[in-house]
Amino acid sequence: MDYSNQIRDIAAKLFAEGKIDVFVGYRMSGFDDNQVPVVITDPKETSVLVFTEKSVFNLTNYLKADHTRNKKVGVVVKGCDSRSLNLLLTESQVKRDKLYIVGVACEGVVDDKGNKMQNCMECFIPDAVVFDEMLGKPQGKKDYIVNADITELATKGLIERGKYFEEIFENCIRCNACRHSCPLCYCAKCCIDQETSTLYNGTNTSSSAFHALMTWSLHLAGRCVDCRNCEKACPSHLPLHLLHKQNEKVIYENFQNHLAGVEEGDRGAFYKYSLKDPDDFIM
Amino acid sequence: MSFSTFVTDKAGLQKLFEAIISKHETYAPVEKFGKYDYKKVSSLKECDPDSPIAMTMSVKPLFFPRSSKIMKYESNSAGTSVSETEDDHLAVPRVILGVKHCDARGLQVLEAVNKWDYIDSDFLKRRADTVIFSSRCDKADTHCFCTSLDYDVENLDAMDVALVNGSGGKIYVQARSEKGENFLKESLDQQSAVGSQQPAMDDIKKQYEAFAASFRLKMDYKDVNEKMSKRFNSPAFEEASRNCVSCNTCAFICPTCHCFKISDVKIKDTGVRYKSYDSCNNVYFTLEAGGHNPRPAKYRRWRQRSMHKFVFYKERFGVNLCVGCGHCAISCPVNISIFDVVNHVASSPLES
Numbered sequence: 017m018d019y020s021n022q023i024r025d026i027a028a029k030l031f032a033e034g035k036i037d038v039f040v041g042y043r044m045s046g047f048d049d050n051q052v053p054v055v056i057t058d059p060k061e062t063s064v065l066v067f068t069e070k071s072v073f074n075l076t077n078y079l080k081a082d083h084t085r086n087k088k089v090g091v092v093v094k095g096c097d098s099r100s101l102n103l104l105l106t107e108s109q110v111k112r113d114k115l116y117i118v119g120v121a122c123e124g125v126v127d128d129k130g131n132k133m134q135n136c137m138e139c140f141i142p143d144a145v146v147f148d149e150m151l152g153k154p155q156g157k158k159d160y161i162v163n164a165d166i167t168e169l170a171t172k173g174l175i176e177r178g179k180y181f182e183e184i185f186e187n188c189i190r191c192n193a194c195r196h197s198c199p200l201c202y203c204a205k206c207c208i209d210q211e212t213s214t215l216y217n218g219t220n221t222s223s224s225a226f227h228a229l230m231t232w233s234l235h236l237a238g239r240c241v242d243c244r245n246c247e248k249a250c251p252s253h254l255p256l257h258l259l260h261k262q263n264e265k266v267i268y269e270n271f272q273n274h275l276a277g278v279e280e281g282d283r284g285a286f287y288k289y290s291l292k293d294p295d296d297f298i299m
Numbered sequence: 300m301s302f303s304t305f306v307t308d309k310a311g312l313q314k315l316f317e318a319i320i321s322k323h324e325t326y327a328p329v330e331k332f333g334k335y336d337y338k339k340v341s342s343l344k345e346c347d348p349d350s351p352i353a354m355t356m357s358v359k360p361l362f363f364p365r366s367s368k369i370m371k372y373e374s375n376s377a378g379t380s381v382s383e384t385e386d387d388h389l390a391v392p393r394v395i396l397g398v399k400h401c402d403a404r405g406l407q408v409l410e411a412v413n414k415w416d417y418i419d420s421d422f423l424k425r426r427a428d429t430v431i432f433s434s435r436c437d438k439a440d441t442h443c444f445c446t447s448l449d450y451d452v453e454n455l456d457a458m459d460v461a462l463v464n465g466s467g468g469k470i471y472v473q474a475r476s477e478k479g480e481n482f483l484k485e486s487l488d489q490q491s492a493v494g495s496q497q498p499a500m501d502d503i504k505k506q507y508e509a510f511a512a513s514f515r516l517k518m519d520y521k522d523v524n525e526k527m528s529k530r531f532n533s534p535a536f537e538e539a540s541r542n543c544v545s546c547n548t549c550a551f552i553c554p555t556c557h558c559f560k561i562s563d564v565k566i567k568d569t570g571v572r573y574k575s576y577d578s579c580n581n582v583y584f585t586l587e588a589g590g591h592n593p594r595p596a597k598y599r600r601w602r603q604r605s606m607h608k609f610v611f612y613k614e615r616f617g618v619n620l621c622v623g624c625g626h627c628a629i630s631c632p633v634n635i636s637i638f639d640v641v642n643h644v645a646s647s648p649l650e651s
Contacts, residue, residue: 191551219366249632
């Protein structure tokens with residue numbers, strides 16, 4: 017999977033035609049074979065762009081930033097990234113007519129050690145679902161697979177699971193990097209930033225971390241697209257995907273196989289009403 | 300004043316560590332989720348004093364906790380009363396094993412700000428009651444640049460005891476402070492003292508030279524200090540910070556960042572006031588009650604962060620606030636290194 021040349025050509029063409037002011041892509045880190053995001057405003061810099069299986073970070077996070085807001089932006093998206101973009105479009109955070117989306121039929125990305133990432137092995141939407149131009153051969157939708165870690169956790173007892181999650185909350189240092197790196201967190205004032213709240217209060221006590229992480233994960237329930245930006249940002253290497261994947265499983269099973277951002281105009285499981293929604297908790 | 304040097308080997312060092320753990324309250328890097336953090340240990344098996352630098356959190360939270368209680372308050376019809384809290388983090392005499400040189404230097408740098416203006420007696424007491432064992436690395440990591448900064452990594456006196464790997468499996472145990480000297484004299488066999496024998500000193504020097512040669516990143520800090528102080532209005536800050544996602548990780552894991560926020564945990568009429576980490580990269584950091592924010596743009600926050608590390612602190616206290624550990628670059632989800640940022644700014648054209 018190497019679309020570096022195509023992406024360079026596309027970016028150069030878009031700048032030349034005046035279709036974009038900014039291009040968001042990847043470049044080599046310069047010190048190892050990993051890649052870092054790059055925000056290009058100068059057409060001469062398009063030669064630094066690359067795209068391989070090392071292009072990990074979800075770039076739709078940058079569409080909310082100062083230098084891309086209200087500008088014409090070109091962006092590269094993989095399957096998962098395009099799902100978060102779909103949600104940002106429905107939630108009116110970005111405008112479709114200001115975007116030029118380069119979609120990629122993704123074959124899966126790898127981590128620092130060169131192993132294919134877990135979310136890519138379980139990926140069910142490898143191709144970009146919203147795009148102006150598609151690179152690579154589309155592979156079509158695959159079957160939904162329940163996350164392997166969730167399946168494994170479900171075999172353990174309640175107390176053992178509780179202890180495992182307690183360890184996660186104890187090791188959280190409350191830097192909120194997970195939230196800031198999440199493409200779908202854009203609230204102007206997040207409730208977990210409250211410093212006078214008894215629940216969140218900004219300290220790194222286990223209870224404060226519990227409330228902050230749970231609130232965050234419930235706000236993303238039915239919206240998380242499993243891009244794992246949060247895990248990349250976490251300085252304590254916490255397995256944050258467990259919180260989201262469990263929600264995803266419950267929603268898939270209870271809300272007519274809902275998967276976030278797969279269809280254009282998707283509003284997220286909790287933002288639409290259907291007569292088929294489960295109501296057995298009421299009666 | 301010169302301090303003693305002892306020589307031992309891997310088995311001898313393990314025995315020393317085990318003796319320390321059984322006698323004193325000991326903290327050492329403990330692995331969890333692939334990352335090492337300093338925790339209280341009861342046996343050597345639980346911890347790894349040789350943890351890799353890239354995977355180890357800073358030792359700073361043992362001196363400046365991520366959250367600490369600063370006071371309790373209670374209101375009733377008679378008024379409000381304020382009382383001291385028992386802080387769980389206040390020190391008892393303790394030993395910390397496996398501290399990295401850069402991390403120990405970070406504590407030394409922080410002493411300046413903690414002794415200035417408001418004297419943070421808690422921080423100073425914790426440092427005074429602690430014996431720090433620090434091992435010199437054998438090889439630099441991708442993002443390390445400690446040898447390029449304004450401290451002598453070879454003869455650093457920020458720790459109490461320094462460990463150096465010599466040739467042929469020898470390990471040199473050097474006291475670097477009076478506290479360390481006394482501690483070693485109690486716990487080590489005097490037979491193994493090498494004094495200042497030439498072969499041992501040459502061996503230690505050779506290890507340092509091999510270590511210093513392994514660095515990918517090198518810079519002239521005096522040049523960077525001087526150039527950055529003239530480039531406050533440089534557009535280079537905007538260019539360098541463009542792909543930052545403002546996640547604040549860099550400040551939370553930095554061994555020298557010391558900004559904090561105050562928060563109250565209040566139930567009815569009683570409450571506890573906490574002091575917890577904050578980050579200048581956070582958009583709310585400078586937000587005023589009236590709604591005005593003097594640093595609304597990302598590049599302004601980055602300018603504050605890099606100028607504080609390399610200009611403001613240097614002007615006030617005479618040392619760089621950055622110790623070159625590279626933790627910020629390792630933890631950054633988009634691999635922005637403060638090294639790249641300051642060098643990019645320093646090499647940008649001077650605005651007239």
